[in-house]
Amino acid sequence: MSITAKQTTNRFSLVPRGLDIWVWLALAIALFAFIPVFTVFKLSWSNNAEIWQHLLSTVFWVYVKNTLVLCIGVALFTTLIGTGAAWLVTRFNFPLKSLLVWALLLPLAVPSYILAFVITDQLEYAGFVQKSLRAIFGWQTARDYWFPEIRSIQGAIAVLSLVLYPYVYLLARAAFVEQAAQLFEMSRCLGKSQTQSFFKVALPLARPAIVVGVTLALMETINEYGTVEFFAVPTLTAGIFDVWLNMSSLSAAAQIALMLVSFSILLLGLERYSRHAGKFYKLTGQSPAMFAEPLTGAKAYAACLLCLLPICLGFLLPVGVLSHYAIRSLDAGLEQYLASAWNSFSLAVMAALLTSCLGLLLAYGVRLSKSSQMRSIAEAATLGYALPGAVLAVGILYPLGLFDNWVDRLMQAWFDYPTGLLLTGTGGALVLAYSLRFIALSYRTLDASLSKITPEMDDASRILGSRSGKTLWRIHLPLIRPSLLTAILLVFVDTMKELPITLILRPFNFNTLSTQVWDLASLEQLEQSSLAALTILLAGIIPVIIMSRNISSSQSRT
Known part of the structure; x- marks a missing residue:
């Protein structure tokens, strides 16, 4: 019986997991996330x-x-x-x-x-x-x-x-x-x-x-x-x-x-x-605090x-x-505040969901590949978080412009119908930029959570006939749900605060809370921008609460 079990385990460990569709999908996400960096390198060769x-x-x-x-x-x-x-x-x-x-x-x-x-x-x-x-x-x-x-x-x-x-x-x-x-x-x-x-x-x-x-x-x-x-x-x-x-x-x-x-x-x-x-290194397993x-x-x-x-x-x-100013000017510019708040909230929700999905697929592909090369590629894909927002905006704007012009020429040649700019200067470009900027947050959070799940659970699921997608849905997602929620919240908050990317890529006459604060405060109108600024600040407390809970839980374990 022990020999049979060993043979079965070896048979499953020899499966060429590098050909798994999830690994290829993670590789595609990693290469896509590297586009802004590649674009900056390409543009820099000009004289x-x-x-x-x-x-x-x-x-x-x-x-x-x-x-x-x-x-x-x-x-x-x-x-x-x-x-x-x-x-x-x-x-x-x-x-x-x-x-x-x-x-x-x-x-x-x-x-x-x-x-x-x-x-x-x-x-x-x-x-x-x-x-x-x-x-x-x-x-x-x-x-x-x-x-x-x-x-x-x-x-x-x-x-x-x-x-x-x-x-x-x-x-x-x-x-x-x-x-x-x-x-x-x-x-x-x-x-x-x-x-x-x-x-x-x-x-x-x-x-x-x-x-x-x-x-x-x-x-x-x-x-x-x-x-x-x-x-x-x-x-x-x-x-x-x-x-x-x-x-x-x-x-x-x-x-x-x-x-x-x-x-x-x-x-x-x-x-x-x-x-x-x-x-x-610790010399003993447990030491008094x-x-x-x-x-x-x-x-x-x-x-x-x-x-x-x-x-x-x-x-x-x-x-x-800000609270004092917000109370004094509560009625002033309320309509503009509500419009900016809706724009910020909708963009942040879309960016948080998209980024968390991309980060999950990337982390799961790394887990399945069990390859140091694949992990290195995934780490390179998170370089967008190390890039200044202005740099990332430069790296995204250029390829978006090339794509829009290509589609426009194609539609004119085939249907004699100009499409103009489809992505450049739109909310979709902003969501894409936010996702590439903050994919490091979701990937690292979810990769750390997935690493705590023993590989034997994957092997047991395969032995029972479940494919990788079903294993992810029925085993991994329930176990990493708290980390997934953490990743969504972190990306949501950072998107609400992001300024340089929004200033460069936002549509014409389109404001978020961060750009409204910037525009008004730059004109010495801090009181008018106080409600928007206070909203961003209060939203930023979310990751602080998460980190505080992590500190408390780590202390209780020591």
Whole structure:
């Protein structure tokens, strides 16, 4: 009997699964998702010597300098805030700690351009802060006192750091929670102080996780357009818009985009190298969690205030200001808000469903193929998430234009009927762009969930006569339903917030909540845009709740 079972298992394992229709479908999705990257490479081969001569002699090095300064500043401050907050709530007990553990994630729900609008509104010359200072001290004009310039690269670094530090905090805290308490206590027994033990034991062990968090923050930084444009900080991302729209050179814009793609790939490479160079392993199966030392007196209140500060500036401030403005201007522009909200909601639903389906098919094809080459292809297909939104828009607009022109010529030749632009400048182009941008979210979420299902369940289903599609429908989907819902929600929220892609590819006279906020706030009409901004912000809390629940569940298992 055992020999027969072994023969049956071998027979099923020798099935050429590479020929499975699901694998071919996943391969087609991966190649389709790679189209924007290929398009950017193709466009970049054009000769733009005159434009580059002008750029090199005027603004190009300003773009490079500002991008590097922005990345360095954001990396520094997100590391300090995220790692410091993670260590405080993991290592110490102090007032409000149980609330702060998850509240420190809340700024992640705030789009950076919305925080930029709010902070500028409150801190500029006519804002609440400077008005109050002049009233208290009797100052008359700006010449009577010094106040930092808000619309500057320093302001952009501050805003981006406040909304991006949760990436570092989330991963650093997970790393600190998983560290064995014996290592830290052994360091203390060897005569090392609390600070020395942190820098010599805890921080090196958490370094790979911190690097991943900083990498994610930097990927968002180089993708940022709204904040840097509002603060008048010319970066490479802003340069794509400038070269494309003002100099009418799509190929030169693609060449700048290729630089950002190279920078993104470099960041991913450095992150992977850091993880491989800094691997640490547990010596035992289970270890007691890090002991939380109680703080008292001034130290306890100082720790509480340090954790509260980024929450107040990055979340409570924009929520309070926008809520106040929204109540005051509830009736103003309500019809425009409802139209924009419907556009955002419908696009986000369609993009979330399409992206989740594509991600599921891609992950299932990788599972069936059991091939490292297929997994590498799938990973390449998720590169769209590493691309700045402006770069992805360039990579999609060109092939859509070629397709529309081909169909138009074909219809005119066969039926003498011009079709015009079928996809370019339509909602369908936006949904396609969102799906290619966020397929990484759905693929990684569902691939991680599918990997937890033992392969023996697939083999048992095959032995019972079920094909791959039936196995997916009756076995895998019920098991990964929570992860599928998570993927749908994450894509939905990110689509609601997406700005650069929407600005470039939206139909004429078509607004979403993000473009309405951008258009009105750019005209210094923050009050009129407050309801739309508040809606985006509240929608962004959804992934924060999901991550908070994951943290709580992981803590309960330790």
